[in-house]
């Protein structure tokens with residue numbers, strides 16, 4: 421006799437709720453970013469392990485929306501309850517997830533709460549239900565632009581003035597543009613037309629705002645498969661530009677992976693040695709070189725324990741940094757990076773710069789670059805280096821060396837801020853200085 425259906429088997433088990441695995445993964449992912457300080461993209465692998473592609477994409481999208489709107493979501497939560505919910509309380513995390521979907525991702529409230537409640541047990545479940553109802557009944561609209569985290573706002577105001585975080589918030593609210601660097605700068609007009617974009621410099625094309633969809637459409641664009649270009653923010657592309665043509669001379673690209681600048685240097689005629697300590701990122705560098713048909717010698721090593729066979733005339737040091745300059749694409753950095761991490765990174769950068777500088781021939785030049793909006797990793801770092809090293813001087817960058825709309829600062833360093841090229845979609849936040857080793 422077949423078993424009679426029981427009420428226990430007919431009720432959906434928690435994991436049968438459609439869409440629940442992605443929300444569970446989003447909870448794990450946010451925990452990794454906010455409590456353990458892991459980068460969003462890296463933590464995604466562990467948090468969404470075993471999930472189908474669409475669920476992984478949804479996991480990432482939910483977490484990114486939460487991070488982008490975190491202070492505003494928290495303000496709504498705090499207004500709706502008298503209970504003090506610690507920052508890392510599970511109930512707060514689950515509410516952030518449910519509210520981000522309803523307020524930012526067009527998920528109907530009943531669907532958002534149906535996938536939120538199974539993530540919490542006991543008392544907190546009641547709290548989540550109550551707070552979510554209170555918030556959604558008031559039909560709130562999240563502020564546009566989003567509010568930056570208070571510590572970031574204070575830090576950036578201190579360094580750059582009050583207008584800078586305002587411009588940063590506006591930039592945060594819109595999808596960043598996609599720039600590409602061409603393998604052959606002589607083909608700028610051809611590819612600008614083929615891609616329907618705009619060019620601000622030889623070898624550069626800014627793609628039109630649509631139809632790029634989260635990067636997924638990039639490989640289908642003309643020229644990608646044949647390696648005619650690669651994606652690289654226009655500010656990032658300035659670093660290699662400033663070394664000029666290579667004419668077959670050796671250049672060291674230190675901290676090279678995944679290779680955007682290695683490819684630029686190779687395309688400009690340098691004989692490049694590309695070094696990075698990350699084997700995984702170097703695999704991407706190799707794939708990029710293979711796709712574009714460009715060449716470089718690849719070295720997997722910690723720069724602090726490596727030594728080139730002979731000094732060179734040109735070095736590019738794209739140092740590991742806070743990545744606060746790419747906050748538009750990586751909203752997690754604004755929550756993971758604080759003064760302690762910035763100081764630790766500045767120390768590391770100082771070590772790497774001091775070591776790399778010793779590998780230059782007299783008269784040789786080194787480009788120091790960071791995708792950071794912190795002076796400690798840019799202006800202050802280079803000032804400290806020049807104070808300590810009488811054998812080096814700043815080699816000022818000229819406006820004519822830079823793309824249209826981008827200018828050096830009065831000392832001849834390049835600092836891009838959220839208002840740089842703002843009318844055309846902005847740039848990443850970068851600092852670049854060119855230093856020359858004095859000839860005796």
Ligand SMILES: C[S@@+](CC[C@H](N)C(=O)[O-])C[C@H]1O[C@@H](n2cnc3c(N)ncnc32)[C@H](O)[C@@H]1O
Pocket residue numbers: 674675676677678679680681682695696697698701721722723724738739740741
């Ligand atoms: C900003 S990323 C480089 C981006 C790359 N230049 C490009 O344009 O595609 C910094 C790189 O520094 C590498 N790195 C960090 N510390 C290092 C060290 N001590 N030695 C060598 N590489 C290091 C990281 O693995 C990372 O790939």
